[in-house]
Amino acid sequence: MKQWGMAVSAAVGAALAVFLWSKPWAEWTEAELLPPEQVSAPAVYRADVRIDPHAHTAAGTLSVRFVPGDGQALFHLYPNAFHESADLSGANWEHILGKQRLPGGIRITGVKVDGRPVPVRTLGKTGTILQVPLEGAAGRRTEVEMGFELRVPYNSGRLSYNDHALWLGNWLPILAVQDETGWRLDPYYPMGDPFYSGTANYHLRVTLPDGYSLATTGTESQAVVTRLRPQGQSHYEVDAWNVRDFALVVMDDSYRQTVSRVGETVVRTWWQEGDSEETVALLHDVAVRALRYYGEQFGTYPYREYDVVKTGGFFGGMEYPGIVFVQGDAFTRPSGMGAAVIAHETAHQWFYGLVGSDEVREAWVDESLADYAAMSFLEDERIAADGYIGYRMERGKVSEQYANRGLRVRQPLDRFPDWKSYSDLVYARGAAMWWKLRLEWGKERLHRVLRDYVREHQYKEAGGAELIEAFSRAVGEDAAPFFDYWLGMDLEKRDEAEAWMRSGRPFRIF
Numbered sequence: 001m002k003q004w005g006m007a008v009s010a011a012v013g014a015a016l017a018v019f020l021w022s023k024p025w026a027e028w029t030e031a032e033l034l035p036p037e038q039v040s041a042p043a044v045y046r047a048d049v050r051i052d053p054h055a056h057t058a059a060g061t062l063s064v065r066f067v068p069g070d071g072q073a074l075f076h077l078y079p080n081a082f083h084e085s086a087d088l089s090g091a092n093w094e095h096i097l098g099k100q101r102l103p104g105g106i107r108i109t110g111v112k113v114d115g116r117p118v119p120v121r122t123l124g125k126t127g128t129i130l131q132v133p134l135e136g137a138a139g140r141r142t143e144v145e146m147g148f149e150l151r152v153p154y155n156s157g158r159l160s161y162n163d164h165a166l167w168l169g170n171w172l173p174i175l176a177v178q179d180e181t182g183w184r185l186d187p188y189y190p191m192g193d194p195f196y197s198g199t200a201n202y203h204l205r206v207t208l209p210d211g212y213s214l215a216t217t218g219t220e221s222q223a224v225v226t227r228l229r230p231q232g233q234s235h236y237e238v239d240a241w242n243v244r245d246f247a248l249v250v251m252d253d254s255y256r257q258t259v260s261r262v263g264e265t266v267v268r269t270w271w272q273e274g275d276s277e278e279t280v281a282l283l284h285d286v287a288v289r290a291l292r293y294y295g296e297q298f299g300t301y302p303y304r305e306y307d308v309v310k311t312g313g314f315f316g317g318m319e320y321p322g323i324v325f326v327q328g329d330a331f332t333r334p335s336g337m338g339a340a341v342i343a344h345e346t347a348h349q350w351f352y353g354l355v356g357s358d359e360v361r362e363a364w365v366d367e368s369l370a371d372y373a374a375m376s377f378l379e380d381e382r383i384a385a386d387g388y389i390g391y392r393m394e395r396g397k398v399s400e401q402y403a404n405r406g407l408r409v410r411q412p413l414d415r416f417p418d419w420k421s422y423s424d425l426v427y428a429r430g431a432a433m434w435w436k437l438r439l440e441w442g443k444e445r446l447h448r449v450l451r452d453y454v455r456e457h458q459y460k461e462a463g464g465a466e467l468i469e470a471f472s473r474a475v476g477e478d479a480a481p482f483f484d485y486w487l488g489m490d491l492e493k494r495d496e497a498e499a500w501m502r503s504g505r506p507f508r509i510f
């Protein structure tokens, strides 16, 4: 993967260089990003999937083409975290899944490498990792094919169903990331979003019974649909370019859609008959305005479609590339929280989607930026969100008490004892840090640095180090003390952090 990654970086670099030369500087600093179809992706996933919304199953074949970095491929089988033998006890799991649950899982059959059957192993207590041997394949393009049978678990989480919809998040087998520390095989923690993935192109053929609608990461509004009348089914051919995952929701005929455009992008909000029409209109308006706002601030959203979908249960919302799941009750009652959730999840299209990061070891990177961006949007667009900004700032302030317990913003997911500490530190203190910088520097200066960060790392992965580097470069002084104080909870560095922040004030630069 590394070799291929370098080739891609070089290709992107070359494309950027050409682009840079052809544009006057003033224009280049505007919010332009490369179209996802024009950037070569490190992997290509093709799947042929039959979904049975009654039986809550999805079965089919998956092929993945990529250039392996060593003699094996390791895939996450996240649905097996919900296997009947999995221990999902405790308050943290309950927070995600609720009390009513049925198990599920994914079974892999007939794995082939470049057309030849190979023996495979599953690793982990409940088989959450698939290990495929790839003898002699390192460094050359390889295809892994497999059959799969997914039984969707029932709970309030990212992969579940209710009477009207089936939502599939983190369902397809996905290549684990291989970085300089080795293979990243982190389990499905009951904390944060325990995922980390590279970009890929996806081509799915989804077969559904008639009478259902489909919303996905890809461009299903442009899907080729083939109706198979005798069988009462339809095939949907759906593509997605340069995305980190492929999520989808199957909805019955109680669902309706509200559609708008932002530039070249179709924005669709999926809701249900009987929902509050006033609330639906408000939520759709927030999705449209947020996509436009972040585009202006951080780089124009380069994908052709964005779906906001009402799902069941859930704890707020969940981001996937090109699609977000929003908990059902946000659509039935007027509440600013629904607007705040959509503002936050939409911001993840930039921070997580366009610029990927390690959500297990550095959850603060995408979460603090998404939450800050949402606060900025709600403030600038004057959207009432039930005191969201005030609440976040207040929690950010009291979060210093966690330093006594040895807890930090900058720590891996398994170090957070509960959701409250995670929320106070990663969301609130992280976002409060960016808000403080905005108050000191002004929005324009802060957003210029973030826009450059997005442009530099678009379709790639970047972490805290790259972010700190971007801010050090912008100020001309090492930003580490500032981030150590805010994220490392190194409270003695307060004065140094303040001094760095003052050095970066725009009047010192211009």
Ligand SMILES: [Zn+2]
Binding pocket: 344, 348, 366, 367, 370
């Ligand atoms: Zn988030």
